[in-house]
Amino acid sequence: xxxxxxxxxxYSESNLLGIGSFGSVYKGILNDGRSIAVKVFNLxxxxxxxxxxxxxxxxxxxxxxxxxxxxxGCWNQxxxxxxxxxxxxxxLEKCLYSDNYFLDTLQRLDxxxxxxxxxxxxxxxxxxxxxxxxxxxxxxxxxEDMVAHVSDFGVAKMLEKEESFAWTKTLATIGYIAPEYxxxxxxxxxxxxxxxxxMLMEVFSGRKSNDEMFAGNLNLKSWINDSLxxxxxxxxxxxxxxxxxxxxxxxxxxxxxxxELALKCVRESPxxxxxxxxxxxxLKKIKLKFLRVN
Numbered sequence: 001x002x003x004x005x006x007x008x009x010x011y012s013e014s015n016l017l018g019i020g021s022f023g024s025v026y027k028g029i030l031n032d033g034r035s036i037a038v039k040v041f042n043l044x045x046x047x048x049x050x051x052x053x054x055x056x057x058x059x060x061x062x063x064x065x066x067x068x069x070x071x072x073g074c075w076n077q078x079x080x081x082x083x084x085x086x087x088x089x090x091x092l093e094k095c096l097y098s099d100n101y102f103l104d105t106l107q108r109l110d111x112x113x114x115x116x117x118x119x120x121x122x123x124x125x126x127x128x129x130x131x132x133x134x135x136x137x138x139x140x141x142x143x144e145d146m147v148a149h150v151s152d153f154g155v156a157k158m159l160e161k162e163e164s165f166a167w168t169k170t171l172a173t174i175g176y177i178a179p180e181y182x183x184x185x186x187x188x189x190x191x192x193x194x195x196x197x198x199m200l201m202e203v204f205s206g207r208k209s210n211d212e213m214f215a216g217n218l219n220l221k222s223w224i225n226d227s228l229x230x231x232x233x234x235x236x237x238x239x240x241x242x243x244x245x246x247x248x249x250x251x252x253x254x255x256x257x258x259x260e261l262a263l264k265c266v267r268e269s270p271x272x273x274x275x276x277x278x279x280x281x282x283l284k285k286i287k288l289k290f291l292r293v294n
Contacts, residue, residue, distance in 0.1 A: 004028070004074070004081060008038055018091070018138070022051045022154050027086060035086040036071060043080060051154040052080045058130055058153045066118035068141060068151040087141035087149060096137060096203065105240050105255070106294065107146060108203050109287045114148035115140055116280040119196060123189040123276050129159040131166075131187050135195035136176045137202065157187050175209035175220075180270055190270035193279065197265025204258050206237035221266050224259050232256045250293035257286045 007028030008015050017025045023041040030036060041052050052075070059070040059082075071083040092111060095101040103111070115135070122130040132139075132150065139152040157166050166187045178194035180186040198209055201224050207213070209220045227235040233243075236255050245251060261282050264274045274282075 022048045037084040037086045039082045041080040055153045058156050064118055064121045066114045066149055068149045088144050089142035091138045092140040093137035111148040113283050118150040119192050120276040120280050131157045132192050136173050190273045193265050193273045193276055197262045200262035205235050247293040254286055254290040
């Protein structure tokens with residue numbers, strides 16, 4: 001284990017990048033000066049060995065520019081770790097809510113297009129369909145060029161080729177989880193679509209799904225839904241658009257289109273939600289329209 005001790009300076013707290021549901025991620029430095037991320041699994045947690053196996057199985061064959069790459073892994077009787085590429089700009093969650101960062105509309109669009117590209121690849125272009133099951137801003141990491149990479153496949157599910165859904169007892173993050181996943185443990189590609197829709201709302205409203213303003217019957221989804229079509233400006237992140245901005249009406253239309261798309265992703269019934277492929281195509285069109293007025 002000396003390699004990991006040396007690389008992370010003995011897992012020092014100053015190198016701690018984040019804590020997930022099954023372990024902690026540390027920044028490490030290789031002998032040649034390159035930075036890496038080391039995900040160390042907490043073996044005392046229930047389900048952790050399965051999570052490690054799933055993550056290894058899923059990540060070893062995945063190849064996409066918007067997925068975090070695994071460099072190597074290490075396992076023995078009392079230790080499990082993955083070495084991942086290091087993302088110097090941290091998570092999307094950090095960039096959205098830190099005073100040190102500001103993401104403009106185009107950056108947010110690019111990031112969400114990156115995420116949709118990765119998820120569409122998982123659903124439709126990989127050997128067998130992979131359902132991520134835990135899409136949220138803290139699981140989207142940003143590299144030096146602000147390109148987004150989807151990470152953390154600890155609760156992912158690989159479907160058989162002929163399967164369109166599966167069952168699970170492993171629950172993901174409340175607030176992003178699809179109704180049928182939360183109530184029945186029913187997993188399908190449409191679960192990821194739902195989580196993606198919630199993320200889309202969060203990214204362009206600047207409000208987390210568990211924001212303290214949401215209580216009783218009011219939640220992020222109903223708040224956005226009730227604002228369309230006439231009160232959309234009230235739910236858009238105030239930093240993104242101001243009435244005095246040039247081409248205000250056209251920009252507002254683009255942001256409204258994004259929220260309308262998000263609502264199509266979070267319909268109650270999985271069969272009524274659009275696919276990730278259609279979501280990606282629609283978002284690309286919205287970006288082109290936005291660029292023409294920006």
